[in-house]
Amino acid sequence: MNALVWTGARAMELRHQPVPTPAAGEVLIEVGSVGICGSELSGYLGHNSLRKPPLIMGHEAAGTVVMVNEGAFADNSPARTGVRVAFNPLVSCGSCDRCSLGLENICRTRKVIGAHRAGAFARFVTVPATLCSILPDTLSFTAGSLIEPLACSLRAVNMTQANPDKTLLIIGAGPIGLFCLAAARAAGFKRIAISDISESRLETARRWGASDAINAAKEDVAVTAHSIRAGGVDTVIDAVGMHLTREQAVKAVIPGGRVVYIGLHEEASPLAANYLIRQEISVIGTFGYTKADFASALTLLEQKEVQPTSDWLDERPLSAGRESFEELINGTSKFAKIILHPN
Ligand SMILES: [Zn+2]
Numbered sequence: 001m002n003a004l005v006w007t008g009a010r011a012m013e014l015r016h017q018p019v020p021t022p023a024a025g026e027v028l029i030e031v032g033s034v035g036i037c038g039s040e041l042s043g044y045l046g047h048n049s050l051r052k053p054p055l056i057m058g059h060e061a062a063g064t065v066v067m068v069n070e071g072a073f074a075d076n077s078p079a080r081t082g083v084r085v086a087f088n089p090l091v092s093c094g095s096c097d098r099c100s101l102g103l104e105n106i107c108r109t110r111k112v113i114g115a116h117r118a119g120a121f122a123r124f125v126t127v128p129a130t131l132c133s134i135l136p137d138t139l140s141f142t143a144g145s146l147i148e149p150l151a152c153s154l155r156a157v158n159m160t161q162a163n164p165d166k167t168l169l170i171i172g173a174g175p176i177g178l179f180c181l182a183a184a185r186a187a188g189f190k191r192i193a194i195s196d197i198s199e200s201r202l203e204t205a206r207r208w209g210a211s212d213a214i215n216a217a218k219e220d221v222a223v224t225a226h227s228i229r230a231g232g233v234d235t236v237i238d239a240v241g242m243h244l245t246r247e248q249a250v251k252a253v254i255p256g257g258r259v260v261y262i263g264l265h266e267e268a269s270p271l272a273a274n275y276l277i278r279q280e281i282s283v284i285g286t287f288g289y290t291k292a293d294f295a296s297a298l299t300l301l302e303q304k305e306v307q308p309t310s311d312w313l314d315e316r317p318l319s320a321g322r323e324s325f326e327e328l329i330n331g332t333s334k335f336a337k338i339i340l341h342p343n
Pocket residue numbers: 037038039059060148149
């Protein structure tokens with residue numbers, strides 16, 4: 001099969017590899033669509049500690065089950081040969097103290113398909129059967145590949161713990177920022193500001209219902225946030241994860257407000273700790289999603305809260321993988337999201 005293999009910092013090649021064999025309890029999926037995630041861009045650059053070369057990345061995917069290992073039938077999973085599925089790439093143990101609380105995303109032995117083991121930038125991928133969800137006929141494989149990033153975003157919005165009548169600022173209008181916007185709209189938020197340095201991304205955000213689109217290349221994000229709500233916005237999601245944006249988030253929020261960090265761009269950042277203390281600002285991280293979040297994201301896609309249209313999303317063959325990574329990193333892509341088709 002063809003597989004897009006990441007071989008080291010800024011190096012990726014299409015290789016011919018053997019088709020993987022599903023282990024006990026696993027299925028083999030023929031990949032229909034697989035999205036390029038922001039975390040994979042930093043992985044591709046060699047900045048992400050989870051990913052070690054050589055690696056087939058790809059964790060946002062949907063496809064058709066083509067082989068079921070016998071062990072999978074015992075697991076009461078919906079995955080059967082010929083069934084269209086999307087899979088949850090977070091492999092959790094199901095028995096640790098975190099899993100017992102329904103927090104599979106922070107399982108003590110969490111593994112990610114496409115980071116700790118081979119992912120879906122290939123014609124075939126193996127996954128545990130229990131992680132598969134049936135894709136309704138109304139959803140294309142490409143829509144199915146959006147469940148995963150939408151689930152991350154949905155969780156980030158829930159982690160703000162804000163009522164929808166509160167003001168929300170989202171920093172970054174990339175796929176996660178846009179999906180946070182969609183999830184917040186679906187949750188009933190009316191005043192949602194979003195910032196980015198790309199005018200075309202801000203244009204997409206306006207179409208998706210942002211009430212305020214802040215061009216961070218021209219405006220001071222924190223100052224504008226204070227003009228939206230005197231004293232600062234109620235809650236902020238940083239969907240970028242740079243020193244600059246983490247700092248903007250803290251400055252933009254009202255005393256007593258809450259900042260949610262989801263962007264993973266830079267490994268460590270200085271923190272204005274005394275300011276956080278004196279203003280009683282809560283700063284929390286969010287990672288991935290629970291099984292419940294994944295199911296809710298699938299529902300949001302069925303309800304067409306997010307639609308894979310060509311004004312913000314581009315679909316390409318797997319062979320265009322390397323150039324697509326470069327394009328997204330260089331910021332030259334006019335698309336917020338690029339989806340690859342291995343077949
Ligand atoms: Zn992702």
